[in-house]
Amino acid sequence: MVVRLRLQRFGRKNSPFYRMVAADSRAPRDGKFLEIVGTYNPIANAAGIKEIRLKADRLRYWISVGAQPSDRVAWILGKFGILPPPPQRFSVQRMVPRKDRKAEEE
Numbered sequence: 433m434v435v436r437l438r439l440q441r442f443g444r445k446n447s448p449f450y451r452m453v454a455a456d457s458r459a460p461r462d463g464k465f466l467e468i469v470g471t472y473n474p475i476a477n478a479a480g481i482k483e484i485r486l487k488a489d490r491l492r493y494w495i496s497v498g499a500q501p502s503d504r505v506a507w508i509l510g511k512f513g514i515l516p517p518p519p520q521r522f523s524v525q526r527m528v529p530r531k532d533r534k535a536e537e538e
Contacts, residue, residue: 433457435499437491437509439472440465449473452486452505454494469494472508488514 434457441462443449452470459465470486477483491514495501501509503518510517 435466435494435497437469437494437499437501437505439502439504447475449475452508454490454499457500467494484508484512486512486514488512 435454436457437452437454438461439450440453440455441448441450450472451468452472453465454467454469455463455465467490469490470484472485473483475482486509491509495515501515506515506518509515
């Protein structure tokens with residue numbers, strides 16, 4: 433049984449709220465899970481803060497026994513120092529316009 437750390441969606445239409453859970457990889461997204469290890473609210477409140485609550489000790493336990501985080505969970509855990517931050521998927525060089533790139537090379 434492969435255990436994944438992933439987000440389970442709750443909330444209304446256009447108003448998502450997520451639970452971070454340890455679940456069997458074969459279970460459906462919003463289905464059966466082993467343990468709730470945190471919550472994530474991507475909608476910013478009036479102060480502009482997105483709320484994330486993590487049970488760091490339980491997350492470290494699940495990672496130590498081989499649980500694999502999903503892409504978004506790995507990104508969140510990287511922000512909080514529980515995992516090393518995942519590598520960036522874009523090239524900084526490609527963000528510079530082509531004409532400027534050639535001028536810098538010369």
